Amino acid sequence: MKLTQQYLEARSVMPRLCAPLAPEDAVVQSMPDVSPSKWHLAHVTWFFEQFILREYSDDYVSLDDRYHYLFNSYYYTAGQMHARPRRGLLSRPTLAEILDYRAHVDTAMQALLEASGDNPDLRFRTVLGMHHEQQHQELFLTDIKHVLSCNPLQPAYDASLPAPDDIAPTTLRFMDGLTGIHRVGADGDGFCFDNETPRHDALLHPHSIGSRLVTNGEYREFIDAGGYAASDLWLSDGWATVNERGWDRPLYWSEGLDSEFTLGGLRDINPAAPVTHVSYYEADAFARWAGARLPTEFEWETAAQAVGRDGNFMESGYLHPVPSTADQFFGDVWEWTSSSYAPYPGFVPLEGSLGEYNGKFMCNQMTVRGGSCATSRSHIRASYRSFFYPDARWQFLGFRLAKDVAA
Numbered sequence: 001m002k003l004t005q006q007y008l009e010a011r012s013v014m015p016r017l018c019a020p021l022a023p024e025d026a027v028v029q030s031m032p033d034v035s036p037s038k039w040h041l042a043h044v045t046w047f048f049e050q051f052i053l054r055e056y057s058d059d060y061v062s063l064d065d066r067y068h069y070l071f072n073s074y075y076y077t078a079g080q081m082h083a084r085p086r087r088g089l090l091s092r093p094t095l096a097e098i099l100d101y102r103a104h105v106d107t108a109m110q111a112l113l114e115a116s117g118d119n120p121d122l123r124f125r126t127v128l129g130m131h132h133e134q135q136h137q138e139l140f141l142t143d144i145k146h147v148l149s150c151n152p153l154q155p156a157y158d159a160s161l162p163a164p165d166d167i168a169p170t171t172l173r174f175m176d177g178l179t180g181i182h183r184v185g186a187d188g189d190g191f192c193f194d195n196e197t198p199r200h201d202a203l204l205h206p207h208s209i210g211s212r213l214v215t216n217g218e219y220r221e222f223i224d225a226g227g228y229a230a231s232d233l234w235l236s237d238g239w240a241t242v243n244e245r246g247w248d249r250p251l252y253w254s255e256g257l258d259s260e261f262t263l264g265g266l267r268d269i270n271p272a273a274p275v276t277h278v279s280y281y282e283a284d285a286f287a288r289w290a291g292a293r294l295p296t297e298f299e300w301e302t303a304a305q306a307v308g309r310d311g312n313f314m315e316s317g318y319l320h321p322v323p324s325t326a327d328q329f330f331g332d333v334w335e336w337t338s339s340s341y342a343p344y345p346g347f348v349p350l351e352g353s354l355g356e357y358n359g360k361f362m363c364n365q366m367t368v369r370g371g372s373c374a375t376s377r378s379h380i381r382a383s384y385r386s387f388f389y390p391d392a393r394w395q396f397l398g399f400r401l402a403k404d405v406a407a
Contacts, residue, residue: 003123004113010130011106013137013376014041015099020158021144023095029088030150033394034143039071039087041140042098044133045105046071050078051354052125053105057112063104064093077353127191128354134379141263141319141374146394149252149261156265157319163264164322169215169272174208174403175327177295178302185344186383195358196383198346202298206405209295209303211327213335213400214286217271219278220257222286223249233288238281241391251277251393263319272323276333276398280366280390283336283399295402297339297367297385304329304370304382311370313377321373321396330380333398334368334388341365341387365389372396 018026018037026037035043046067053060062068070090072081082090093101109126116122141157148155185199186192228248231239241247252261253269260269278286287293295303311331312322321332342362349355365387371380374396388395 003117003126004110007109007113007126007130008106010133011102014044014133014140015102017137017140018095025144025147026095027088027091028147029085030143030147031394032085033392034146035084035087035139036090037140037144037147038095038098039090040136040143041095042067042071042093042101043073044129044136045098045102047132048109048126048129049105050075052122052129053108053112055125056116056119056122057108060108060112063101067093067101075353075356077356125354131191131193131379132357134376137314137376138372138374141314142395145252145261145263148263154261154266157263159265161262161264161319162317163267164270164273164318164320166270167272167323167325169217169323170212170325170327172401173211173327174401175211175303176405177204177207177209177299177402179204179206182298182302184298184301184383186381190381192381192383193358193385194350194355195343195347195362195385197348198344200345202302204298204302206407207295207299207402208405209299209402210292210400212324213274213321213328213332213398214283215271215323216269216273216275218290219250219275219286220269220271222289223257225289227285227289230285230289233285235281235284237390238279238285241279241281247279247282250275250282270323274321274324274332274398276321276372276396277393278397278399279393280336280388280397283397284338287399287401290401292401292403294336294338294399297337297369299402300329300335300337300369300400301382309377309380309382311377312373313371313380314374315377316373319373321398329382330370331375331377332373333370333396334372334375334386335370336397336399337367337369339367341367341385361387368397 029036070082181201184202186196307329309330313331349359368386
């Protein structure tokens with residue numbers, strides 16, 4: 001497929017995701033971590049404008065130069081930006097004007113790719129921009145979910161979203177993990193982000209890893225056993241966070257522990273589905289209660305390399321975790337690992353402003369793996385590393401268990 005067509009297909013997704021929303025929905029910001037829907041639509045457009053059109057198109061004319069300030073996110077070397085916690089105050093430009101901005105940039109990008117698409121750096125930046133767009137497709141969904149959950153009416157994003165069949169989860173098995181020295185990181189086959197490089201050796205100690213994710217039913221047992229009140233199960237920061245914020249169940253679960261808010265509206269909790277919207281602290285406490293631990297990112301990666309990239313992704317249409325019917329390492333929820341988000345030995349960020357994409361966040365965050373029910377299938381791979389602060393819950397975040405094995 002030509003790069004131009006790949007670009008247009010990647011860009012067509014977010015307007016479709018926006019279709020169920022009213023213009024009023026698209027401006028709301030429910031907390032600093034959440035961005036309004038229309039800001040996502042504009043920011044990914046700004047990315048192509050800033051890092052491709054301004055660099056490679058001599059005759060490109062911006063639709064509105066003020067957008068550079070409004071829709072820059074954190075690229076300080078590219079210029080100043082509107083404060084993240086105040087994005088919800090941007091009632092203007094309107095949603096219609098932002099969609100016009102997208103069309104303006106897409107027209108210019110299409111012309112540029114048709115004329116100069118064989119330029120290697122242009123191709124790389126375009127593919128990078130498409131993967132950046134896919135990241136924001138997921139953020140679009142998780143952010144609007146949080147926005148709608150804060151509305152007392154609890155409106156559905158799309159009430160027609162299907163619900164999975166009510167089936168029992170597969171039996172949890174602990175599979176022997178690889179031991180010794182193994183290669184991890186991007187293998188050079190296709191696109192990767194800079195934080196997946198360089199490929200290097202990792203030492204794996206004897207361990208076993210769960211064949212599937214922890215389910216809602218299993219997490220309910222932890223709650224019923226008093227897990228949120230047992231200080232000995234929690235990391236110090238986690239225990240402080242639980243008490244400061246009054247956590248006693250996953251985000252979006254009802255007080256009665258029988259229903260949860262989903263993008264399809266308020267629905268019964270499926271005990272067989274993977275638990276989601278839990279923090280690293282909650283995942284770690286559950287693992288300790290279960291007599292296990294969270295896997296390291298390299299234990300996860302080497303296990304995932306041996307299985308197919310099958311799972312419940314955005315294309316499945318559920319936009320929510322579903323019960324697993326087979327051993328699975330991809331989709332449903334991003335999986336917390338016990339590994340801090342840190343550079344690999346010999347890591348070198350991209351040059352220029354694009355070097356701000358990943359490297360500067362390698363502090364105080366935890367690595368998550370595997371993608372979720374809101375991730376595009378073409379976006380994920382075994383070496384893919386994402387990252388969140390340990391108290392994050394609004395993303396589709398879950399976990400599997402691992403155990404040490406005596407040598």
